[in-house]
Amino acid sequence: MxxxxxxxxxxxxxxxxxxxxxxxxxxxxxLNDVKKERGLTDDDVLAATKTFMPRGGRDEYFGFVxxxxxxxxxVYGIPSMRIYKYVGVFSPEPWQGYGYDDESSLVLKKASLxxxxxxxxxxxxxxxxxxxxxxxxxxxxxxxGANSRIAMLDLEDFETKQVLSNPxxxxxxxxxxxxxxxxxxxxxxQFPSTWNSRSVDLKTDYxxxxxxxxxxxxxxxxxxxxxxxHAGRLLKEKxxxxxxxxxxxxxxxxxxxxxxxxxxxxxxxxxxHYAYIVDIKKVTGLKTIEENGFAVVPFASALENNVIAxxxxxxxxxxxxxxxxxxxxxxxxxxxxxxxxxxxxxxxTNKTYTGxxxxxxxxxxxxxxxxGTMDFxxxxxDVAFEYRPDIAYASIHDAKKIVRWNYETLKKEGExxxxxxxxxxxxxxxxxxxxxxxxxxxxxxxxxxxxLTSVGPVRPSVQHLIDISGDKMANxxxxxxxxxxxxxxVAVLRTTIKPIIRYPTGTNSRTGETSPxxxxxxxxxxxxxxxxxxxxxxLIRSHITPEIVEVNQGDIVTFHLTNLELAEDETHGFTxxxxxxxxxxxxxxxxxxxxxxxxxxxxxxxxTEFCSALHLEMEGILMVKPxxxxxxxxxxxxxxxxxxxxxxxxxxxxxxxxxAQTQDVINGVVKWLKDNNYQDHPYVKALVGDAVxxxxxxxxxxxxxxxxxxxxxxxxxxxxAEQYFQYQVKAADxxxxxxxxxxxxxxxxx
Ligand SMILES: [Cu+2]
Numbered sequence: 001m002x003x004x005x006x007x008x009x010x011x012x013x014x015x016x017x018x019x020x021x022x023x024x025x026x027x028x029x030x031l032n033d034v035k036k037e038r039g040l041t042d043d044d045v046l047a048a049t050k051t052f053m054p055r056g057g058r059d060e061y062f063g064f065v066x067x068x069x070x071x072x073x074x075v076y077g078i079p080s081m082r083i084y085k086y087v088g089v090f091s092p093e094p095w096q097g098y099g100y101d102d103e104s105s106l107v108l109k110k111a112s113l114x115x116x117x118x119x120x121x122x123x124x125x126x127x128x129x130x131x132x133x134x135x136x137x138x139x140x141x142x143x144x145g146a147n148s149r150i151a152m153l154d155l156e157d158f159e160t161k162q163v164l165s166n167p168x169x170x171x172x173x174x175x176x177x178x179x180x181x182x183x184x185x186x187x188x189x190q191f192p193s194t195w196n197s198r199s200v201d202l203k204t205d206y207x208x209x210x211x212x213x214x215x216x217x218x219x220x221x222x223x224x225x226x227x228x229x230h231a232g233r234l235l236k237e238k239x240x241x242x243x244x245x246x247x248x249x250x251x252x253x254x255x256x257x258x259x260x261x262x263x264x265x266x267x268x269x270x271x272x273h274y275a276y277i278v279d280i281k282k283v284t285g286l287k288t289i290e291e292n293g294f295a296v297v298p299f300a301s302a303l304e305n306n307v308i309a310x311x312x313x314x315x316x317x318x319x320x321x322x323x324x325x326x327x328x329x330x331x332x333x334x335x336x337x338x339x340x341x342x343x344x345x346x347x348x349t350n351k352t353y354t355g356x357x358x359x360x361x362x363x364x365x366x367x368x369x370x371x372g373t374m375d376f377x378x379x380x381x382d383v384a385f386e387y388r389p390d391i392a393y394a395s396i397h398d399a400k401k402i403v404r405w406n407y408e409t410l411k412k413e414g415e416x417x418x419x420x421x422x423x424x425x426x427x428x429x430x431x432x433x434x435x436x437x438x439x440x441x442x443x444x445x446x447x448x449x450x451x452l453t454s455v456g457p458v459r460p461s462v463q464h465l466i467d468i469s470g471d472k473m474a475n476x477x478x479x480x481x482x483x484x485x486x487x488x489x490v491a492v493l494r495t496t497i498k499p500i501i502r503y504p505t506g507t508n509s510r511t512g513e514t515s516p517x518x519x520x521x522x523x524x525x526x527x528x529x530x531x532x533x534x535x536x537x538x539l540i541r542s543h544i545t546p547e548i549v550e551v552n553q554g555d556i557v558t559f560h561l562t563n564l565e566l567a568e569d570e571t572h573g574f575t576x577x578x579x580x581x582x583x584x585x586x587x588x589x590x591x592x593x594x595x596x597x598x599x600x601x602x603x604x605x606x607x608t609e610f611c612s613a614l615h616l617e618m619e620g621i622l623m624v625k626p627x628x629x630x631x632x633x634x635x636x637x638x639x640x641x642x643x644x645x646x647x648x649x650x651x652x653x654x655x656x657x658x659x660a661q662t663q664d665v666i667n668g669v670v671k672w673l674k675d676n677n678y679q680d681h682p683y684v685k686a687l688v689g690d691a692v693x694x695x696x697x698x699x700x701x702x703x704x705x706x707x708x709x710x711x712x713x714x715x716x717x718x719x720x721a722e723q724y725f726q727y728q729v730k731a732a733d734x735x736x737x738x739x740x741x742x743x744x745x746x747x748x749x750x
Contacts, residue, residue: 047476050467053080061428061437061491064126065463066142066174068485071121073142075158078428078439078491081465081479089151089160090121090144097573097583098160101591102558103510111149111163122146124487125175125251129221129232133180133256133326133433137496138221139232143187145174150187150217152234155497157586159509162234166215167292168195168241175488177254177263178219180433184280185217185234186254186263192246195291207359210246213296214263215239216284231512236294240284242307243299245269245359251320254280256433259326259341266317266331267310269358274310275320275331275339276361277348283307303360309348310363311339312355323392324385324433328371328407332383336374336394338407343369372410376403384425386468387435393468395422395442402442402466402473416466416473419451420444427468428491436493438469439476443486452480461486501568502686503588515590517560521545521697533557533597539572539585540564540693542614542730544607550623551597557622558594559605563587564693566686567734573608576622582608600626614733640715648714652705655721662728666695669735673742681745687738691731698727 029037035045053059059077062084066073071091075084092099092108099108099117108117122145129139140153148169152162166172170193177186192210194200200209218238222231244267252265261281267274286305288295302308317333322341331337346352347369353362378399383392390408395401400421404414422444428437441463452462461481467474503509506518519525519536524545527534533555538545539562551557563572563585574583574593581593607618640648678684705720 043474047467047474051079051081051465051477053077053082059494061439062494062497063426063428063441063489063491064128064140065481065484065486065489066123066126067481067483068124068461068487069120069122069146070483070485071119071123071144072483073123073126073140073153074481074484076479077494078437078441079465079476081463081477083481085158086483087153087158087160089142089153090123090147090149090163091119092117094582095584096159097591100581100593101583102594103508103515103591104160107160107163107510111147111165113165118144118147118149120146121149122174123151126488126490127176127178127185127431128490128492129182129219130178130180130256130432131182133260135429135432135434135492135496136182137492137498139182139219140490141176141178141185143172143174143176145172145190148172150176150185150234152185152219152232154512156500157503157509158499161510161512164217164234164236167294168211168213168215168296169193170197173249173252175251177252179254179263179280180256180260182219182221182232184254184284185219186252187215187217188249188252188265189213189244190250191248206246212244212247212249212267213241214244214249214252214265214278215241216280240288240295240297241291242278242283242297242302244302244308245299245361247274247359251318253320253322253329253431255322255326255329255341256324257326259322259329259345262341262345264320264322264329264341266313266320268316272357273313273316273333274357274361274363275313275317275329277309277311277344277364279307279348299359306348306351306362308361309353310357310361311344311366311369312357312363313337313366319380319382321383321385321431323390323407324430324435326433330383330392330407332380332394336376336380336383338371338373338410339366340369340371371407374405374410376401376405376412381423382425384427384430384440385435386427386430386440387437393425393427393440395425397421397423402440404468404473414471414473416475418442418444418464418475420462420464422464424486424488426489426491429493431490437491438467440466440468440473441489441491442466443489451478460484463489501587502566503586505564505566505588506562506590507588508591509586509589515560515562515592517562517592518590519560519562521564521693522700531555535559537561538564539574539607539618540690540697541570541612541734542607542617543694543697543727544574544605544618544620547620548623549620550625552625552629553597553600553627555597555624556594557597558592559583560590560592561585562590564690566689568683568686570611570690571609572611572618574605575608576605577603579603579622584609597622597624600624612733612737614730617730645714648718652709652714652718652721655718655725659721659725659728662725662732666728666732666735669732669739672739673735676742676746678738678742681742684738684742684745687734687741691734691738694727694731694734698724698731701727 061078063076073087088098098104123142128135142151148166169189171191173188173190189212217234247267247269250266255262286297315333317331319332322329347364354365355363378396381395394403422442424443426441461484465477508515565587572585583591603622701724705717708717
């Protein structure tokens with residue numbers, strides 16, 4: 001106490017000496033007070049009001065960003081720019097057990113060249129699934145530029161369902177594009193490489209042995225949604241790769257509506273720069289040969305069948321995007337060029353070629369197919385399209401500007417000057433046939449130097465939200481994206497996505513099918529065959545069953561766990577201390593954790609997710625008995641004295657009273673719930689279902705204590721009564737939560 005007072009005195013003196021008066025806190029502040037105190041302008045306050053999300057408010061859009069080398073995806077809201085979730089895609093993500101439980105580890109291992117799980121990626125430009133050119137909110141795709149993989153996520157549960165290895169490319173462009181009905185998910189190589197992983201003499205063999213290519217991954221889409229998720233999958237056996245000479249391939253986009261059936265992209269070789277156009281229907285219908293287990297259309301056949309042509313560009317381009325209705329595509333190099341897709345299609349079909357590029361690829365005369373060019377007076381990085389017809393935005397990096405322009409009339413229509421250098425742009429649904437939004441985001445790094453607190457040499461990625469609804473564009477908000485090197489993003493109207501809140505009990509979420517290891521209440525068991533041990537367990541507030549698992553050192557052990565909960569957000573986590581395994585069990589999910597019990601000892605396991613107030617009661621113990629361990633000691637039975645027996649009898653009778661009182665509480669809650677028609681509220685109904693499950697589990701305990709009491713075995717009777725009481729408490733806990741929730745719902749309705 002003395003010491004404490006002294007400290008305050010010293011601090012006070014220091015403040016006095018430095019002339020610092022500790023800041024006074026205002027208990028009550030008006031909007032004007034806050035504005036004045038923080039030096040905010042009216043524009044600042046307006047921007048804050050436009051992005052502020054009151055409690056219970058919902059964002060208009062879901063945004064999706066690939067984290068680049070982290071190999072994960074960020075889900076965020078627009079306009080609040082709040083991050084909702086990180087999802088493991090190309091690298092393990094421990095919170096959701098991705099790459100830690102058996103089911104998701106299999107997803108990642110299948111895509112690995114050497115059976116190891118890659119722990120990073122390079123994911124820059126995602127694509128959302130489309131129906132008739134519009135986002136349908138079902139799937140999301142990413143390409144891994146660093147490890148030549150492709151991934152498919154389901155937006156029903158925001159989980160990665162598929163990661164596949166591209167068996168041909170070593171270097172892959174870190175972006176994907178989908179055709180307008182998601183029949184093909186397109187991925188290209190980036191830097192030329194050998195496809196057979198053999199070394200070559202680069203001086204003499206570069207043109208003959210190094211290759212590039214475009215892969216058309218066939219997507220098997222399934223109408224509607226099943227209870228276990230969208231059943232669509234990429235099918236490797238129906239996918240095709242177009243072989244190309246060693247060009248470095250860059251950004252690409254799929255045609256849509258007016259240009260459906262074509263893919264256009266950037267190709268460079270030496271000092272020659274091109275935009276390519278490929279006829280998808282034609283190329284995917286050609287005869288293929290097999291290479292590395294993948295169907296390949298040989299380049300000679302492609303030439304012969306006129307499936308690819310080039311348009312020459314004046315300099316190296318960095319971006320190419322197709323306009324929303326598919327009428328044009330825009331390339332960005334030293335200047336910004338709007339190409340007429342229709343004219344290119346005609347020249348391509350009629351073979352109106354004026355030259356030939358390296359490898360013999362026919363070249364279409366650029367002048368004849370150009371709609372027009374724009375000079376923005378600086379280095380343009382990206383374009384984005386919005387809902388007003390023919391309107392696009394261009395980011396002028398060095399001039400720190402975003403220009404609004406019309407790609408039909410080729411006129412500038414406005415601009416906003418920024419205090420940073422903008423790079424990649426995104427308008428919600430801007431890459432679909434129906435751009436939707438009043439918002440534009442711009443990626444920026446330089447903003448940090450002046451405007452954000454330094455957090456050491458490496459800094460987070462930053463994207464900036466701009467209001468484009470009016471004639472005058474306005475700055476709204478700057479969002480930091482940690483663990484991320486950000487490039488592109490996509491966003492879709494929030495209501496287009498229909499997320500689920502639970503799986504049907506026993507679902508393997510990665511396959512969408514019922515897990516063969518699904519376990520229901522009362523059927524928990526431990527099976528052993530030699531040194532292979534399978535634990536079939538369940539998780540429910542607030543209990544892990546079984547609570548004790550005994551194995552021998554060296555056993556291969558699998559915990560197959562099913563979360564029996566039905567209630568919203570009742571996720572349980574599971575880990576066995578120091579054994580390096582972690583699982584996340586969302587309501588209904590079954591997942592498995594396999595490991596070798598190679599260290600002897602007692603290893604507690606427990607629920608890692610805060611699932612309820614009694615969350616830490618979810619625990620148990622894994623006993624790993626050392627090799628050659630023999631049970632010692634007596635029979636385990638201890639003879640009780642008369643006094644001890646009487647003591648247990650009294651404890652038992654006391655416990656019965658407590659049980660009766662608890663039952664009264666439960667009955668009261670049940671009556672209240674029934675009187676208030678709890679069954680009309682699905683979430684409350686789910687909670688009551690969970691509570692009933694808890695009580696059902698208790699019936700066996702009740703039978704036991706009654707049996708032992710009849711036999712006069714008071715110790716056993718007491719212990720089982722205690723067990724019954726534990727279940728009762730847990731059921732009461734869930735019941736009370738249901739009551740609170742229903743009360744809230746009824747209040748809302750008033
Ligand atoms: Cu839990």
